[in-house]
Amino acid sequence: MKMTRRQLLKYSAAVAAASAIGLDIALPKELMGAEADVEKWVKGVCRYCGAGCGVYAGVKGGKVVAVKGDKDNWNKGFLCLKGNFLPAIMTSPDRAKYPLLRKGNDFVKISWKEAMDLMVDKFAAAYTADPQSVAFYGSGQAYTEESYFMNKVFKGGLGTNNIDGNPRLCMASAAVGYVSTFGKDEPMGAYDDMYHADCFFIVGSNMAEAHPVIFRIVNEQKKRGAKIIMVDPRKTLSAKIADLHMSFTPGTDLAILNAMAHVIVKENLYSKEYVEKYTVFKTMTDPGPPPKIEKTDWNGYVKFLEDYSPEAAEKISGCPKEDIIKAAHLFVKSKATMSFWCMGLNQRTRGVWVNNMMHNLHLLTGQINRPGATSFSLTGQPNACGGVRDGGLLSHLLPYGRLIANEKDREDMEKFWGVPAGRIQPKPGPTAVEMFRDFGTGKIKAMWIACTNPGQSLPNVDAYRKGMESNNTFLVVSEAYHPTKTSELADLVLPAALWVEKDGTYGQSERRYQYVEKAINPPAEARPDLDVMIEFANKLFKKLDLEHEAKKLFAYKNSEDVWNEIRLCSKGTAYDFMGMTRARMKKAHGIQWPCPTEDHPGTLRRYTAKHGDPLVKKFDPKAEDVSFYGAKGDGNRATIWLRPHKGPAEPPDAEYPFALTTGRQIEHWHTGTMTLKVPELKRSAPTAYVEINPRDAAKLGVKSKDKVKITSRRGSIVLEAKVMDVPRDGLVFVPMHYPDKMINSLTNDAFDALSKQPEYKICAVKLEKA
Amino acid sequence: MPVTSVVVEVIEGVNEDLLGRIARIPRVNVFGMKGQQIVTVIEGDNVRDVEDVVRTILEIEGVIGVYPVYSGDYE
Structure with a gap:
């Protein structure tokens, strides 16, 4: 009997799901070898969260009509509810299609030439009057090529550090936490660690709703006996699978983490060998700024922990002491413990401290540097890691582990970019909240926002919206949709290509960089942001009589040209992904850095030579296995930080209870x-x-x-x-x-x-x- | 006319009652199970039908997650 089209599709869908879980299902013989009814499947990455699920977009008639998970990627073909509906975001009637200029309360359609001429004039005028009066606010949703390019334009070209991005609002504490503990940013582990962990310590993360596909894997491990500890003042959907749910007064988790360390030390459960071989101890004796840091030692740490008995932590946090003790025992006694956390820890005035304390537990117990044992911060956006943290878009960073405040790093980048010595300003620029405050006062006169929505996402947002709608400044917003709560405040809206309407690279939470292929054209006059950025930079520099510089700095024909420069920029650093050519990325289902050569498969676990990090021997030739080679100043050792409990900036009180x-x-x-x-x-x-x-x-x-x-x-x-x-x-x-x-x-x-x-x-x- | 395959994840072992409840939801075809995962395909006249079914499955006691794998709409 001949298959109907609907039956064919139904069985194709069933086969995809069954193969994702390793199930064989009986198929009608008519289906054998049949293909799904799209013209082509284009490989890419989900547009949403930092899990970075591999997906295929199914294209027919110039539209994305289907989506399926990439069964050869880490997500094994699974998607979440949002990923499932990706095709629908492409064809919303709210897609921004033409450049729009504000005229009073209305927006009128203008040509790209008019838009670009106006933008160049406004930025040139502001820059000429004061080079520090122009700014760019980028995004963890932009492609790496876009973020790198704008970073080069502003820091290397215009000589201003007025460039920051929305990961300042979600991942900055995790980034500073990793750097202050290990010397360099980003998790050392991988999603693969989930399959080896016997205990999951999950703090401030409702994974079931925020990272569902990762949660699915954690839940699978529970079925093979792994224990789940969930630390959250809400009994979320995620907490349904917890063996131990620890609830506490919001903002008091620092006391709980120190109390767990207290138990581990007092009961002699710590790994003396690991602590002696691989760690140093530090404390902050003065908050500054700048903060005053002093080294201390094991005895200093033990003395510090005396104030954090489980009884004391229960008084501070409301979390029962029995739960704290149980959590400490599970953490240390399991064969391999993996921690996850997200915004519950990061979006705090003590975010860096509490990130340090998560790493402390792993360092203290030796639950680190081996399969299943790692401290893993989950990322919110699809490219906060790759484009912004790694690419150095934040106002205090330069690409691939380099810092604005470090003279040698500035010199390195000035040479690499071919700009005059001293071009890169030595003082870090304003951070997100500070930048929008400066925009509100008029200190920043012209700002370009791309691929993000601060008119809704900034904290205390109404205070900053007033500044963004001021008549004394010039605001450009590149967006795929209009109106948004940001584009409605703009002077100029530029319509942007969305997701698979452009190509580029995303880097997700486990150091996996993935290429997103272009599948379809953007609607009407919407354009890829990178094209617009390259055109703007060339025209601006011409206007500023710097055309000779633009010819050297901005002569890219496409995103691959930019990617090749990015790879070179990473060469020799602790990120080194020189081996990730575009050709490889097109075929691969993501590659994890470091990947220094074209024949290197990528690195599953960092900082351990035994588990394949090629940079251990390069940066620390004497290391037998483990080396935190990013922490040269500490002898390649990680830092256990003495961080006291301190509550939130605005706890409940009698008036606001x-x-x-x-x-x-x-x-x-x-x-x-x-x-x-x-x-x-x-x-x-x-x-x-x-x-x-x-x-x-x-x-x-x-x-x-x-x-x-x-x-x-x-x-x-x-x-x-x-x-x-x-x-x-x-x-x-x-x-x-x-x-x-x-x-x-x-x-x-x-x-x-x-x-x-x-x-x-x-x-x-x-x-x-x- | 959309067709979506999803893997339904359940918190305890799959029992006849739970499987039956899922299979009896209109527009749901159960293709098999492995451990605590059930392969289903949801068909609808429009995507709203698919969303309604997903919501119904999620509300069944014992269901911990619904994970789409393949989604196509071939109008």
Whole structure:
């Protein structure tokens, strides 16, 4: 019997899912060898989170009509709900199609020539009056080539460090945490470690909703006996699989982590050999700025931990001491323990400290540098790692582990880029919150924002929106959609190509760089950001009588040209991925750096020669196996930091007695600019709500669906209540995704002194029935 | 007319009752199971139907996740 088209598709879909879990299913013989009904499948990466799932986009008639997971990539063919609906984000009626110029309250369509001429004139005028009055705000969703290029334009070309990116808001504390502990940024482990771990210590991460495909693998390990410890003041969907769920007063997890270390030391469960061979001890004796750091020793650390008994930590945090002791025992006694964490730790005024403390536990116990044993920070955006952290777009960084503040690093990059000595400014530029403050005061006169939505995502957002809509400054926004809460404030909107409408590289959480192939053309006059950036840079430099420099600096024909320069820039550094040619990347399902030569397969685990890191012997020839070769100043040793407990910047008090925390839902991603365009996802989760536990709700006289007014010191909002036994007493949760209910009108823009990352996760609010 | 395959992950072992509840949801075809994972294909007249079914499956007690693998719409 002949297969109908629908039957063919149904069985193709079933085969894809079955092969993902290693299941053989019986197929009608008519299906054998049949292909799915698309013209071509184009390999790429999911547009959403930092998990970086491999996907294929199915193209027919110039459109993306299908998507399937890449079964040869780490995600083994699996996607999450959002990834499943990727095709729908491409054809939303809100796609930005033409350059738009603000005229009063309206936007009028203009040509690209007019847009580019205006932009060049405005930036040239601002730069000529004051070279430090122009700025660029980039994104962990932009391709690496785009971020690298703009970094070169601003730092190397224009000689200003007024360039930062939205990973300042989500990953800066993790980055500074890794650098201050290990000497260099980024996790040393890999997703592969999940298959070897016997214990998962998951802190401040609702993986089931924020990184579902990674969560699926963790849950699989539970089935083979792995223990799951979940540390979160909410009983989230993720906590359903926990063997031990540790709830605590928000902001007091530092006390818990120190108390676990106290137990490990007091009961002699630490790895004396590992600590003696591979670590040093440091403490901050003065916060500065700049902070004053002093070395200490094991005895100093033991003395420091005396204040953090489980009993003391229970008094501070509300987490039962028995749970703290149990967690410490599980952590150290399991054969291999893997930690995961995300914004619950990063988006805090003590974000760097608490990141250090996660690494401390692994270093103290030797639960590190081997399969299944590693400290792994999860990333929110698809290219925060590759494009911004690694590529050095943040205002204090230069590419591939180099620092603005380091004279030799500046000299290296000046030579590499071929710019005059002294061109790169020695003082780091303003960070995200500071940059938007400067834009509001007019200190920065012209700003270009690409691929991100700070008009919704900044903390205490209304304060910065006022600055962004000022008539005294010039704001350009490159966006795939209009309006967004940022593009609506722009003077000039540039329509941008989205996802597989352009090609480029993404680098996800486990140091895997992946090439995203172009599959279709962008709509109408939308263009790839890199094309626009190259045109802008050349025209701006011509306007500034620097055409001779532009010819040297910006002569790229395509993204591959930029990628080849990027590879060269990494050569000889602790990132070295010279071996990742575009040709290899097109064939591979991602490659993990370091990958110094074209015949190197990539590096599963860093800092251990036994597990294949080719740079151990290069940077530390005397090392037998483990070497933290990025920490040369500490003899290639990692640092165990003495970090005291310190609570949030704005804890609840008598006037504002609740703690507000914000976060994600499974249906949506970030500020919803893409997922809220998908009718099915929007229908499933249409608007924000406030999650209140039943005890607090009873005291307030609130039931589910009642309207509740939530007020912080910065603003207020009215939301529908969802009464659920999820947040602990005194805590409420609001999802962050909704432009019509911007919870960032209430959040606090206080930031970590070391990383400058804001404290989205905790601020004080009061609630009343509306 | 969209067709989506999903792997349904359950927290405990797959029992007849749970499997039956999933199989009886309109528009769901169960193709097999392995351990605590069930391969299903959801067909709909439009993508809204697929989303409704996914939501229904997620609300079944014992279901911990629904993971799409392949999604096509061939209007």
